[in-house]
Amino acid sequence: MKHWINQHTLVWRLVLSRILRAKLSTLMIWSVIGIALSLPAILYVVIDNLNQLAGQVKNEPQVSVFMKLDAEPATVEAFRKNLEQHKGIAKQQFVSKEVAWQEMQELSQNVASQLDRNPLPDAFFIEPKDHSPEAISQLQREIEGWPGVEHVLADADWAKRLYALLQLGQKAVLVLSGLLGFALVAVIGNTIRLQIATQREEIEVSKLIGATDGFIRRPFLYAGTLYGLGGSLIALLFVNGILTIFNLSVADLAELYGSSFILTLPGWEISLGVIACAVTLGWIGSYIAVNRSLARLNPN
Structure with missing residues (x-):
């Protein structure tokens, strides 16, 4: 050695x-x-x-969920609880149809005055934990199948x-x-x-x-x-x-x-x-x- x-x-x-x-x-x-x-x-x-x-980056991809116009408050509340329990969601923000209608009236009184009733639905704005395009698309498809959901819009183009x-x-x-x-x-x-x-x-x-x-x-x-x-x-x-x-x-x-x-x-x-x-x-x-x-x- x-x-x-x-x-x-x-x-x-x-x-x-x-x-x-x-x-x-x-x-x-x-x-x-x-x-x-x-x-x-x-x-x-x-x-x-x-x-x-x-x-x-602060401009995280956002998933916007619009509920049906005739969705019951119980359905909206159940949807909110499902979001809170979902492991792939970092945070959420709920905007009721009343609040959205009030903001619309403040921003555009001319348009709001021509409408007989509130046409806006309850909405949830969700920030996913995983910002990859595949994860966002999967989350979008999953939420679309939940009760009371009318439309899900995923802002993932910039991420892709x-x-x-x-x-x-x-x-x-x-x-x-x-x-x-x-x-x-x-x-x-x-x-x-x-x-x-x-x-x-x-x-x-x-x-x-x-x-x-x-x-x-x-x-x-x-x-x-x-x-x-x-x-x-x-x-x-x-x-x-x-x-x-x-x-x-x-x-x-x-x-x-x-x-x-x-x-x-x-x-x-x-x-x-x-x-x-x-x-x-x-x-x-x-x-x-x-x-x-x-x-x-x-x-x-």
Whole structure:
């Protein structure tokens, strides 16, 4: 066990010394990786913030329920109790036909004077707990079957458009992440391939004295991992810096609308996800490059 630890420790020291000797090229590789990772990370954080804003927006989708004109008070009261017991309803507001008629007379006396009787029904205005279009449509269909209900109107069009845009943004992030991930594998793989080319004679000598492919492969895999790790840290610096600059304008814009909304910086879950993805891509890129190079050295 001690021999295994010493062996890997020596390889790490060797890789670190090589990286530190080429500070400029290493910094350039980290910067390229950081820029490529920061683009989908920024988009993801922005869309995640918009999702949270959509859940907090004050203009929540509303379900309007209009009772039948001949609905008995007992039927209306039973309907109200059903709403109070419903688990999918956050809050409700009841507007009686008398109150609605009085408000109509105050707003438009000319129209009200031409009517012989009150044409307005009792109404309930409901705010659902789940603002997704599917949940609102399901609640609308359920309430339509209750006794005494004449018509149910669900104001969910804006919610459908908002959710559609957010889903489109999420798909765009996935596509962009896939393309940039492929590009990172190519960049890191090409960097490792160039390192292998410069150390070709050393590798050939190592193989002549009995070095295995795993022994030769190990330092290049560690180098690819370090490239990914350094690039991910640069990406997190870019993301936090850019979002901080954005927040200066976002805060001013939110203040005009009486809001305190700002873009939330990525938490530890997103940060660990970026680091894990970068390290994995670095390992994959170096693994592919080393195996291809070893296959050329071992044509058999």
